Amino acid sequence: MGRKADRLLLATMGWFPARLALAVMAWFGFINLYMVRVNLSVIIVAMVRRNETDGFTAPCLRITNTTQGKTTDFQDNEETGERSAGASWPSMHACVARWIPPLERSRFIASVYFGATLSTAFTLPLCGVIIAAHGWAAAFYVTGALSLVWCAFWFAFMHDSPRQHPRISGKELRYIEDALRASGTSSSRSTKLPLKSILTSLPVWAIVVGDVGNTFGLNLFLTQLPTYMKNILGFSIKENGVVSALPFLLRYTGALTWSNLGDWLIRKGHLSIRKSRKLFSVIAMWGPGVMIIGVVYSGCNSQAIVTFICLALFFNGAVTASITVNHTDIAPNFSGTLFGIANTLCSFGGFSVPVMVGYMTHGEQTPSQWQKVFWIFIPVYIITEIFFLVFSSGTVQPWNYGEAGEQRENAEESELNKLREQDVKA
Numbered sequence: 001m002g003r004k005a006d007r008l009l010l011a012t013m014g015w016f017p018a019r020l021a022l023a024v025m026a027w028f029g030f031i032n033l034y035m036v037r038v039n040l041s042v043i044i045v046a047m048v049r050r051n052e053t054d055g056f057t058a059p060c061l062r063i064t065n066t067t068q069g070k071t072t073d074f075q076d077n078e079e080t081g082e083r084s085a086g087a088s089w090p091s092m093h094a095c096v097a098r099w100i101p102p103l104e105r106s107r108f109i110a111s112v113y114f115g116a117t118l119s120t121a122f123t124l125p126l127c128g129v130i131i132a133a134h135g136w137a138a139a140f141y142v143t144g145a146l147s148l149v150w151c152a153f154w155f156a157f158m159h160d161s162p163r164q165h166p167r168i169s170g171k172e173l174r175y176i177e178d179a180l181r182a183s184g185t186s187s188s189r190s191t192k193l194p195l196k197s198i199l200t201s202l203p204v205w206a207i208v209v210g211d212v213g214n215t216f217g218l219n220l221f222l223t224q225l226p227t228y229m230k231n232i233l234g235f236s237i238k239e240n241g242v243v244s245a246l247p248f249l250l251r252y253t254g255a256l257t258w259s260n261l262g263d264w265l266i267r268k269g270h271l272s273i274r275k276s277r278k279l280f281s282v283i284a285m286w287g288p289g290v291m292i293i294g295v296v297y298s299g300c301n302s303q304a305i306v307t308f309i310c311l312a313l314f315f316n317g318a319v320t321a322s323i324t325v326n327h328t329d330i331a332p333n334f335s336g337t338l339f340g341i342a343n344t345l346c347s348f349g350g351f352s353v354p355v356m357v358g359y360m361t362h363g364e365q366t367p368s369q370w371q372k373v374f375w376i377f378i379p380v381y382i383i384t385e386i387f388f389l390v391f392s393s394g395t396v397q398p399w400n401y402g403e404a405g406e407q408r409e410n411a412e413e414s415e416l417n418k419l420r421e422q423d424v425k426a
Contacts, residue, residue: 018168019099019176023112025158026092030115032147033088035123039143041226042127042244046136089113089343094336097328098161101179103267105328110259110320114252117317120222121249125242180332193337197399203330204338206391210281210323211342213384214316216349217288217377221247221313224357224373231365233302243306247313254317258283262321273329274394281322281392285385287315289378296371323388330393331400 092113100108127139159165162176198204225244229235235243262280265271271279291312298304327335327342356376361369 017172018162018165019104019172022095022099022158023108025154026095026112027115028150029088029092029154030113031119031122032143032150034116034119035143036147038120038123038222039127039139041223042124043131043136043139045226045230046131090336090340093327093339095160097332097335098180099176101176102328102332103179103263106259106263106321106325107256109325110255110317113324114255114317114320117248117255117313118252121245121252124226124245124248128242193334194399197397198331198334198338198341201330201397201399202391203326203393203397204341206388206393207323207326207330207338208342208345209384210285210388210392212346212349213285213380213388214319214323215346216353216380216384217285218316219350219353220357220373220377221309223354225309227357228370231361232367232370233300233305246306247310250310251313251317254314255320256317258318259320262318272394274392277322277326277329277392277394278389279322280318281385281388284316284318284322285381285388287318288312289381291315292374292378292381296374300367326392326394330395330397332396333400 096105096108123143127143130139130142162168162173165173225247229244258280262276266273266276291308294308295305295312298308327338331338357373360373
């Protein structure tokens with residue numbers, strides 16, 4: 001059955017690049033991955049209702065809303081979905097190292113990984129509409145069913161490496177393998193993980209610290225934005241979904257913009273990989289920090305607040321051209337492992353954000369209390385970005401090959417040099 005499907009696809013879609021097919025399938029994967037994660041951010045608002053007799057009114061209420069959501073410690077429930085991506089992100093990073101040439105990686109990550117951001121922009125209003133029409137349980141059923149459909153296609157048609165792909169053209173296979181070999185990605189790497197070298201590598205910790213800071217700030221918007229929009233600005237459930245989605249749509253736009261610009265600057269020789277990663281990390285980390293200050297001083301001006309939040313996530317899209325792709329710069333052979341380490345440590349920041357916000361705003365859903373919440377995130381952005389600027393790198397680290405892999409690479413290089421010398425003499 002599988003071979004028949006491969007032959008049919010080869011006959012009808014043989015012209016379609018295999019790595020582009022991977023990008024399309026992975027894009028839908030991240031759409032579904034975050035769909036079943038962020039749905040709770042809107043669903044929880046509909047699940048928990050405030051007692052109508054308590055007289056609660058959002059401090060910055062714009063429109064009379066008879067379905068006010070309860071201010072509750074629902075943040076603990078958010079933790080169920082936090083970092084639900086689990087193995088998906090590091091697994092895809094390892095896939096990127098095997099499939100995607102270096103000069104295409106920023107664009108691939110922006111387009112594919114940030115399908116998760118686009119999913120947020122799509123899921124929030126979708127869940128709002130479904131909940132309004134059919135109740136909150138229907139939102140779980142719809143998002144879960146779509147994810148199961150994607151899983152069936154992924155397991156049927158995707159492959160671990162270009163050489164294992166039955167429909168890839170010889171030209172594309174040579175292009176990918178030549179580009180990866182030149183970048184330090186090797187199929188002959190040592191099977192032993194250089195754990196000591198990884199844990200003592202400052203460039204690795206630069207990525208981890210930068211990623212922790214970025215994830216800490218992102219979780220403020222990802223898990224708490226619907227609550228802020230409802231309890232402080234007074235948006236209804238339908239408005240909440242749409243307005244909360246806008247910043248994430250801008251983040252996806254920013255990711256595409258900054259990643260294409262970064263690849264262009266590197267390809268044209270205007271910036272080295274290291275300088276490019278540092279430049280765009282400043283945009284990704286300090287840009288949102290500045291915009292949060294704008295939110296703090298906007299009071300109840302809902303238009304200004306939404307604008308600042310949208311700009312914050314637009315700037316944060318530059319993370320695709322800096323921190324998120326840096327694993328593949330310094331250790332393409334172990335990029336999945338590095339991403340897994342960073343992802344695990346980031347999860348602690350992700351867990352702490354809902355708890356912290358819940359503790360600070362419990363019983364005090366006021367603009368002044370939320371301003372205190374916003375102020376906490378500014379120094380986090382500043383400090384973690386400084387660490388990344390000082391210690392990050394754009395070059396492949398020696399331990400990327402492992403001991404055995406490094407010896408083999410050196411032997412191959414020596415053999416190539418001998419052949420070149422013979423050609424010159426001839």
